[in-house]
Amino acid sequence: MRTDGLWSQVDDNPAGQRTAHEMGRRGFLHLAAVLGAGSLAPQIGRAADTPATAPGTRVPLRLARFPEKTDLILLTDRPPNLETPLRYFRHDLTPNDAFYVRWHYSGIPTSVDLRTFRLVVGGHVQKPLSLSLDELMRTFEPVSVVAVNQCSGNSRALYEPRVNGAQWGHGAMGNAKWTGVLLRDVLQRAGLKEGAIEVSFAGLDRGVTPDVPQFVKSLTLDRSMDGEVMIAHSMNDAPLPMLNGFPLRLVVPGWFGTYWVKSLNEITVLPEPFKGFWMAKAYRIPNTPDAQETPQLLATDTIPISAMSVRSVFVRPGPSERLRRAEPIDVEGLALDGGHGIRKVELSLDGGTSWRHAQLDPEMGKYAWRRWRFRWQPEAAGAYRLMARATNAAGETQGAHQWNRSGYQRNVIEHVDVTVS
Amino acid sequence: MRNMAVVTCAGLMMAVASCAMENAKAPPSTGAAGVSPVHTIELPRFQSNLPEGPGREAFAIACLSCHSTTYVTMQPPLSAAKWEEVVVKMTKVYAAPIAAEQIPQIVQYIMASKEAGSRELQETRTNTHAAEVPAVAVALEPAQRAADLKRGEALFATNCASCHGAGGAGDGPSAPSQLPHPTNLKDTRFSTEALAAAVVRGVPATAMPGFPNLSADDLRAVVTFSQQLFDAAAAPRSLPPATGEHVQAKSLYAQNCLACHGATGGGDGPLAATAPRPPANFQLIQPARSAAARIIADGVPATTMPPWRHKLDNAQRELLADYVRSFFQSSEPEFPRTRQ
Numbered sequence: 001m002r003t004d005g006l007w008s009q010v011d012d013n014p015a016g017q018r019t020a021h022e023m024g025r026r027g028f029l030h031l032a033a034v035l036g037a038g039s040l041a042p043q044i045g046r047a048a049d050t051p052a053t054a055p056g057t058r059v060p061l062r063l064a065r066f067p068e069k070t071d072l073i074l075l076t077d078r079p080p081n082l083e084t085p086l087r088y089f090r091h092d093l094t095p096n097d098a099f100y101v102r103w104h105y106s107g108i109p110t111s112v113d114l115r116t117f118r119l120v121v122g123g124h125v126q127k128p129l130s131l132s133l134d135e136l137m138r139t140f141e142p143v144s145v146v147a148v149n150q151c152s153g154n155s156r157a158l159y160e161p162r163v164n165g166a167q168w169g170h171g172a173m174g175n176a177k178w179t180g181v182l183l184r185d186v187l188q189r190a191g192l193k194e195g196a197i198e199v200s201f202a203g204l205d206r207g208v209t210p211d212v213p214q215f216v217k218s219l220t221l222d223r224s225m226d227g228e229v230m231i232a233h234s235m236n237d238a239p240l241p242m243l244n245g246f247p248l249r250l251v252v253p254g255w256f257g258t259y260w261v262k263s264l265n266e267i268t269v270l271p272e273p274f275k276g277f278w279m280a281k282a283y284r285i286p287n288t289p290d291a292q293e294t295p296q297l298l299a300t301d302t303i304p305i306s307a308m309s310v311r312s313v314f315v316r317p318g319p320s321e322r323l324r325r326a327e328p329i330d331v332e333g334l335a336l337d338g339g340h341g342i343r344k345v346e347l348s349l350d351g352g353t354s355w356r357h358a359q360l361d362p363e364m365g366k367y368a369w370r371r372w373r374f375r376w377q378p379e380a381a382g383a384y385r386l387m388a389r390a391t392n393a394a395g396e397t398q399g400a401h402q403w404n405r406s407g408y409q410r411n412v413i414e415h416v417d418v419t420v421s
Numbered sequence: 422m423r424n425m426a427v428v429t430c431a432g433l434m435m436a437v438a439s440c441a442m443e444n445a446k447a448p449p450s451t452g453a454a455g456v457s458p459v460h461t462i463e464l465p466r467f468q469s470n471l472p473e474g475p476g477r478e479a480f481a482i483a484c485l486s487c488h489s490t491t492y493v494t495m496q497p498p499l500s501a502a503k504w505e506e507v508v509v510k511m512t513k514v515y516a517a518p519i520a521a522e523q524i525p526q527i528v529q530y531i532m533a534s535k536e537a538g539s540r541e542l543q544e545t546r547t548n549t550h551a552a553e554v555p556a557v558a559v560a561l562e563p564a565q566r567a568a569d570l571k572r573g574e575a576l577f578a579t580n581c582a583s584c585h586g587a588g589g590a591g592d593g594p595s596a597p598s599q600l601p602h603p604t605n606l607k608d609t610r611f612s613t614e615a616l617a618a619a620v621v622r623g624v625p626a627t628a629m630p631g632f633p634n635l636s637a638d639d640l641r642a643v644v645t646f647s648q649q650l651f652d653a654a655a656a657p658r659s660l661p662p663a664t665g666e667h668v669q670a671k672s673l674y675a676q677n678c679l680a681c682h683g684a685t686g687g688g689d690g691p692l693a694a695t696a697p698r699p700p701a702n703f704q705l706i707q708p709a710r711s712a713a714a715r716i717i718a719d720g721v722p723a724t725t726m727p728p729w730r731h732k733l734d735n736a737q738r739e740l741l742a743d744y745v746r747s748f749f750q751s752s753e754p755e756f757p758r759t760r761q
């Protein structure tokens with residue numbers, strides 16, 4: 001198994017398109033020589049020749065380095081949407097500078113003055129609060145949780161048929177230790193008035209004009225008071241990067257990242273259900289098992305997305321990685337769900353004909369992802385399709401097909417195609 | 422008089438410089454003693470490469486004020502019907518400043534660009550020019566000024582006219598292909614500081630390069646020449662609107678303009694740092710009345726300045742044109758145009 005820098009870069013792209021950007025001139029020429037014509041490997045930089053609608057195909061990817069970040073895959077620059085290269089998922093915790101970035105509006109905060117920043121808690125409360133970061137950290141009990149944050153549209157580029165939206169590979173997620181205070185404690189200090197039923201959350205980000213719907217999410221009061229939802233100021237024991245929501249963000253363990261409002265500065269307790277755009281119209285999924293519908297028969301009943309589905313992804317080998325016969329390779333990956341915990345991950349080396357158990361790493365917490373690994377020594381040369389299937393403690397498992405019009409909540413059995421020579 | 426001009430220039434330079442320092446990256450604050458409480462990042466600036474084709478300008482005006490072209494280029498191939506659905510959603514949900522009749526042009530442009538290969542609609546990184554801008558004072562003594570104008574005209578013809586046009590109207594031979602368009606130097610009053618900064622540093626997210634290695638004399642000469650392309654005598658300074666109108670203008674400005682252009686027009690609003698091409702600093706530049714009204718109505722293609730004609734009526738836009746012109750601060754002496 002190749003382990004030099006060339007291949008670690010190639011691993012980063014589950015969609016399988018490589019560019020000269022990603023590997024440098026020497027690497028590009030080497031790879032071109034190795035692949036030759038008619039190989040299983042994807043075409044390089046020849047977008048016109050590839051089936052551009054094929055799942056996972058993306059325009060030639062580019063890396064970009066944004067402030068407080070290392071080189072990440074650039075989906076968009078304004079507003080920034082930056083994807084984590086797959087190799088960073090070979091660690092229990094995703095480093096802060098590699099953690100993915102996702103913003104809806106280009107008016108993102110680029111400067112915060114902690115002397116004047118306040119988290120305002122108001123609405124249907126006894127006593128509105130205006131808390132500085134310092135006050136939040138000093139006067140509330142600190143809590144920590146290791147939890148995975150995953151974008152609702154993670155892996156959307158792999159949808160078949162394709163859907164529009166941010167064309168993420170698998171890298172729109174990350175596992176981190178979040179430290180902060182419980183939302184419950186803050187709400188209790190404000191005191192809930194009789195009739196409070198929901199809580200809305202807003203941050204510092206804005207659209208270019210005042211007419212766009214501000215990014216505001218809501219939770220039920222029950223969820224808000226469950227003792228798990230957190231207002232986090234730190235990520236992996238360091239302040240949040242600006243691009244991940246400095247100085248505060250909401251952490252909703254087990255739920256998709258859309259609820260983890262960044263640059264959180266406004267909490268409003270509500271006596272009626274919240275009807276804002278980003279709950280009532282956006283981020284809706286079919287009200288069906290696995291959020292499933294078909295293009296021919298779209299669901300008429302939708303609900304807001306919430307808890308994450310059980311799923312698993314390969315971290316190594318990278319797609320189209322060339323392996324050597326009789327040489328052992330550490331297949332590894334990760335699995336996650338909405339908080340029941342992973343019971344097992346099964347691995348197929350023969351395109352789904354037979355399955356065996358992968359070895360699970362110790363749990364980091366019920367809301368963290370679960371890493372898994374399997375040592376494989378391929379006996380025969382040829383092409384292999386590796387597949388992984390996770391099952392959680394509630395008995396939920398992954399299926400072969402899943403689709404919805406928005407590309408949300410992907411949970412199909414993923415595969416990676418490799419060649420053994 | 423000369424000393425006053427120098428002091429004023431230096432004073433303004435320091436003001437600009439301190440603004441730049443506030444935007445410089447500061448270490449994150451952990452609340453610990455000695456650590457700065459202001460946490461700032463500086464975003465990289467990207468510029469769109471918009472291939473030529475029908476609908477290019479409509480696309481640049483309608484879409485790029487809110488987001489970059491990558492939102493289009495990253496998509497898988499979609500049908501024209503699907504793109505139309507997307508564009509309509511932009512207008513209905515996100516208040517995109519698009520007239521209904523422009524939608525087919527925009528869809529046409531997107532389809533053609535995607536078919537040509539998404540590579541065509543790429544973005545390239547531009548470096549913010551960190552070159553130091555020396556203090557420049559235009560010469561007031563007639564003989565020196567005449568010499569500067571002559572030298573400046575020659576420099577302009579060689580270095581600037583291909584984009585800005587021989588007369589500075591933004592109509593040089595390269596101009597049509599460039600988005601954003603080269604600035605029309607005839608319809609905007611530039612302070613010496615603003616011109617010097619643009620010449621030395623270039624303008625981010627545009628095709629305007631920086632010329633950091635000009636000699637002091639050459640810089641003064643080209644600034645002197647460029648500055649007088651604006652016919653100051655023909656466009657008297659605007660006075661602030663009458664009281665009642667001023668209140669209304671101020672309110673309109675606060676709602677629609679302040680986020681980018683800042684409370685005192687300094688191009689330093691809360692969203693300014695997210696604009697690849699910095700929003701205009703009206704303290705240092707002053708569009709002619711007609712230019713201000715036109716830009717407010719039409720926007721500036723391929724920048725974050727949207728067209729406001731869909732949202733604000735003529736009277737409102739006229740008020741804003743006067744209001745933004747009232748921020749201009751330079752007390753430099755004015756000269757009539759001596760060259761065409």
